[in-house]
Amino acid sequence: MAQLKRNLKMGMVGGGPDSFIGDVHLKAARLDGGVDIVAGAFSSDPKKSKKKGRELNLDPKRAYASYTEMIEKESQLPEGERIDFVSIVTPNHVHFPVARDFLLAGFNVICDKPMTLDTDEARELKKIVKKSKKVFALTHNYTGYPMVKLAKDMIAKGDIGKVRKIVVQYPQGWLATNLEETDQKQAAWRTDPKKSGAAGCIGDIGTHAENLAEYVTGLPITKMCADLNTFVKGRRLDDDGNILLHFEDGAKGVLHASQISVGEENNHAIWVYGEKGGLEWHQEHPNYLYQKTPDGPEQVWKRGNDYVAAKSPAAARASRLPSGHPEAFFEAFANIYKNATDTMRAHLLGKKPTALELDFPTVDDGLRGMLFIETTVKSSKSKEKWTKMPRR
Secondary structure, X not given: OOOOOOOEEEEXXXXXOOOOHHHHHHHHHHOOOXXXXXEEEOOOOHHHHHHHHHHOOOOHHHEOXXXXXXXXXXXXXXXXXXXXXXXXXXXXXHHHHHHHHHHHOOOEEEEOOOOOOOHHHHHHHHHHHHHHOOOEEEOOHHHHOHHHHHHHHHXXXXXXXXXXXXXXXXXXXXXXXXXXXXXXXXXXHHOOHHHHOOOOHHHXXXXXXXXXXXXXXXXXXXXXXXEEEOOOOOOOOOOEEEEEEEEHHHOEEEEEEEOOOOOOOOOOEEEEEEOOOEEEEEOOOOOEEEEEOOOOOOEEEEOOOHHHHHHOHHHHHOOOOOOOOOOOHHHHHHHHHHHHHHHHHHHHOOOOOOOOOOOOOOHHHHHHHHHHHHHHXXXXXXXXXXXXXXXX
C-alpha cells in the first residue's frame, strides 16, 4: 500500500502555558511519530499564545493571536505546508465555533469532549461534518484502551451472551470543596454554566461513563431516571449524579458520576453482565480485563499477549509494548489520534480507511453525549419516573 511521504501537520486551539489537557493532546498526537505540531492559537491572550509557540519551537509567525487569524493564514499556505488538522482543547463553550469554522475552511478536526455547549450546536455540527466530508474525531480517550476494545469485541462475539446489566461509574473527589473560588482555572470554568454548559460533573465525566457503556456494549441508552445533586454550597452546577438506565435490547443499568467523592482520583470502571458471564474493567488498572463465568474461576486477560491479539485485532492495534510493560492514559489518547490521523492519511492518498482505522469517536458520539447531558438534566428536574433519551 502506498504511504504518505510526510508527517501530518497539526495545529492547536487552546492548550496554552497553563493547560493540562493541551499538553496531553500534544504528547499523544506525536507519540507514534507521524505528526508534527506546526501552528496554534494557544490562548485568547496573544502573549501567552506566542509564549507557547516558543516553548514548542514553532515559527513565530504561526503562533497566532486568534483562531480566526490561524484559519486565514493557514488557508493561504499550500497543501503539505499548511496544517492538515486542528486539535481543539479549549473550554466547552468554544468547541463549536472553532470546529465549525475550521471544517468550513476545509480542515480536519480533533476535538476534546463534550463536543459542544448544547444539543442544538451538536446537531448543527453534525450537518457541517457531513457536508464538509472531513474527518472529525472526539477524544473520548477511554475507548482507546486496548482492554476496552477487547471487551467490546468479546461482547460483540457473544462471549458473555446477551447483555442484561451494565454498571458504570466515574467518581472523583477534587471538587469536594469550593475550589472554584480560588485561582484554580480548571475548577472555575468547569463550574461556570456559561463555559461548561447545562451540567457540571455529568457533562465533564458523566459523559465519559455514558460513552464507555455505549461503546463497549454497542447498546444505546433509551431512557433514564436521574438524580443530580449539588453538595458544595454556592456551586451553580451539579457535582454528583446517580442514574438508572434502560438500554436497547432490554439491558438495564446504573451510572454514577461524582466529583465530591473524597479520596477518589479517577476511579472510572465498568461491569457488564450477560446471560453467560460478565466482564469488568478499571481505568486505574487498565491493562487487565476480568472475565467471570458461572461455573469456573475468574479469568484475567492481560494486555499485550498473543491471546488478546487473537481475540481482538483492535486491542492488538492499540498496544505498543509487550505484556508486563504497562500502557495507560497517554497511550489511550494516542490511539484516538492514531486512528483519526490514519484515516486522514487514507483520504489524502485516495484510499478507503479500514474498519480498524475508523475506530474512533465521531460527531455521532458527540451528539450522543450532548443528548445524554440534556436528558439527564431534564430527568433530574422531572416528576416522571422515566425520561426518554432521543437516539439522535
